[in-house]
Every structure is written in structure tokens, then in C-alpha cells.
Amino acid sequence: MQAVLYVSHGSRVEKARKEAVSLIQSVQERIDVPLQETCFLELAEPDMAQGIKNLVERGATRVAIIPVLLLSAGHYYTDIPEEINRAKLRHPHIHFVYGRTIGIQDRVIDILVQRVQETKVVRHSDANILLVGRGSRHSETKESMEQIAHKLCSKMDVANVNVSYLAACSPSFDEGLQTSLKEGWSQTFVIPYLWFTGLLMRSMQDKINGMQEKSQQVVLCQYLGNHPIMIDALTDRVHEALQNEHSLSQ
Numbered sequence: 001m002q003a004v005l006y007v008s009h010g011s012r013v014e015k016a017r018k019e020a021v022s023l024i025q026s027v028q029e030r031i032d033v034p035l036q037e038t039c040f041l042e043l044a045e046p047d048m049a050q051g052i053k054n055l056v057e058r059g060a061t062r063v064a065i066i067p068v069l070l071l072s073a074g075h076y077y078t079d080i081p082e083e084i085n086r087a088k089l090r091h092p093h094i095h096f097v098y099g100r101t102i103g104i105q106d107r108v109i110d111i112l113v114q115r116v117q118e119t120k121v122v123r124h125s126d127a128n129i130l131l132v133g134r135g136s137r138h139s140e141t142k143e144s145m146e147q148i149a150h151k152l153c154s155k156m157d158v159a160n161v162n163v164s165y166l167a168a169c170s171p172s173f174d175e176g177l178q179t180s181l182k183e184g185w186s187q188t189f190v191i192p193y194l195w196f197t198g199l200l201m202r203s204m205q206d207k208i209n210g211m212q213e214k215s216q217q218v219v220l221c222q223y224l225g226n227h228p229i230m231i232d233a234l235t236d237r238v239h240e241a242l243q244n245e246h247s248l249s250q
Contacts, residue, residue, distance in 0.1 A: 003035035003060035004028075004238060005051050007080055008068040009195075010040030016198040017044050020068060023226045023234070030235045033242070035060050041075055048083040049090075056091050064241040066099040068234065070108075070195055070224075071144045073136035076101055099241035104144055107229050109151050112191050115221040116156070119189070128185035129158055130176050133193045134200065135165030142169055148193065166200050173204060180216065187217045194223040195230070 006027070008020040021038055028036045035058050039051030046054065055063055065084060067076055084096050102108060112131075116123070131152060133145045142163075149161040164176025171179070180188040190208065194200060201223060208218050224230055 001035060001059045001061050002033050002242070003037070003055040003058075003063045004031060004033050004066060004242075005048070005055060005063055006036070006038045006066050006068050007048055007051075008038065008040050008044075009075070010042045010044040011196065011198040012043050013198045013202075016196045019196040019226060023231060024068065026226070026231045027235050027238060030231075031238050031242075041079060048080070049087065052087045052091065052094075056094060060094065062095045062097070064097045064099060064238065066234070066238050066241060067101050068195070069101045070193065071103065071133075071136075071141060072101045073138040073141045077138065097241050097244055099237050099244075102230075102233050102237065104147050104151070105233060106151065108224070108233060109148060109155060111224055111227050111229055112152055112193070112221075113155050114227075115191060115223075116189050119219050119221055121187075121189075121217070121219050123189070124187045126186055127158065128180050128183070128188040129153070129156065129161040130180060130188055130190045131161050131163050131193055132173055132176070132190060132204065133163065133165050133169070135167040135169040137168050145193065152191075166204070174207065177207065177211065177218070180218075181211075185216060188219070190218060190220045192221065192223045196225065197223060 006024045011017055024038050035055050037051045037055050039046045039048050052063060067080055069076055084098060131149050145163050149163045153161040162176055164171045164173045166173050192201060205220055208220050211218060
């Protein structure tokens with residue numbers, strides 16, 4: 001019996017977990033598969049091992065593993081595959097297929113443009129755009145974020161989009177903010193390339209609130225969240241994985 005396991009990042013913040021579950025539930029309603037389960041990589045339960053076990057106990061024989069992640073980095077290339085390999089040893093009769101992350105998509109970048117518009121703040125001609133990613137030690141993360149920044153720059157028709165990171169990459173978010181101040185922009189829109197809320201969003205807001213410089217307006221935009229496009233994008237990844245499953249099983 002076919003099953004789908006959605007693997008979300010996890011968070012200590014209850015609202016973030018609820019947002020992830022809510023989005024995944026919206027996707028599940030669109031997927032014609034009898035067995036579907038949500039699990040988390042860290043900081044929340046059930047974990048992947050328990051999620052797979054639950055599906056197997058419910059009769060799953062084929063499991064499509066769907067990463068609820070924006071970009072392909074350490075979790076995608078290392079953590080999830082390692083857990084799948086352990087699951088194969090525990091459940092040798094189960095056939096696993098591994099889906100793709102959301103990746104770089106124009107429709108997702110369109111949400112970033114919309115998030116700026118939603119602030120209702122009139123953008124100055126010299127406005128600075130600071131795109132902020134989670135960050136990763138995997139080299140692909142910076143490459144992907146730079147591609148997203150380039151596309152965002154074109155869509156917003158601005159001279160430049162700077163990129164900073166909340167962890168593991170440079171420049172850091174603090175450095176990005178300080179550069180904005182030093183360069184003398186009258187206005188900076190901070191755009192989080194994050195799927196859900198959490199401690200990272202809180203820390204960004206705290207740092208912006210604590211800025212002493214009053215000559216520059218700093219506006220924190222909303223994260224991607226449960227936007228209909230994100231639901232569409234994840235739904236497409238599930239359908240893609242299931243199609244691969246069918247072709248592999250023939």
C-alpha cells in the first residue's frame with residue numbers, strides 16, 4: 001500500500017509546528033493516497049523513525065519521503081538519507097522513494113515580492129533589499145540564495161539585493177544590517193527566506209527593534225508561511241515523487 005511521509009524541520013516554537021502541520025494537511029487533502037503521516041527532523045515529535053514505523057504498522061509497503069524544506073543542504077543530502085538507510089535495515093520489505101525540496105522557483109520568489117508589498121510601506125528609490133536565509137555549511141546553500149537574490153532583484157526592479165544568513169554562512173544577518181547602515185540607505189526591507197515562523201524570526205525582529213540608528217527605516221517582511229503557492233509547490237513535489245514511485249515499481 002502506498003504511503004507518504006512528510007518530513008518537516010521542526011521547531012521549539014509551537015506556532016511554527018502548527019503552521020507546518022496545517023500546510024501539510026492542506027497538501028494531504030490534495031493527494032489521493034490512503035496513508036499519509038507528518039514527522040520532524042528535530043525539536044518535535046514524531047521523528048522520522050517513528051513516522052515510518054507508524055506507516056508500516058498501518059500497512060504501508062511503499063513510502064514516498066517528502067522533505068518539507070526550501071533548499072537542498074545538509075538535512076536533505078545527509079540527515080534524511082541516513083535515516084532512510086536505517087529504515088531500510090529495519091523494514092527491508094518496504095520500498096522507499098525520496099522526493100525533492102522546493103528548490104528555486106519563480107513562483108516562490110513572487111511571494112517574496114508580495115511580502116514586501118504587504119507591508120504597505122512606500123518603497124524609496126534608494127531602498128535596500130536584504131534577503132535573509134537560514135544558512136548551511138553546504139556550499140549549495142549560498143549558490144541557491146545568490147540565484148534567488150538575482151531573480152528577486154529583477155522582479156523588484158532594484159539595483160541590488162544583498163544576502164545574509166542566520167547561521168553557518170557569511171555574511172551574518174548582523175553584518176548585513178550593519179552594512180546597510182554604513183552604506184547609508186534611507187530604507188531597508190528585510191525579506192526572510194524562511195518557510196515558517198520560529199526563534200529565527202523572533203531574533204531578527206529583536207535585532208531590528210534594538211537598532212539605535214534612527215536615520216534609516218528597517219522593515220521586516222513576513223516569511224513565506226502557508227501561502228497558497230507554497231501549498232501548490234509542495235503538492236507538486238508529492239505528485240512528482242509518486243510518479244517516480246510508480247515508474248520504479250513497474
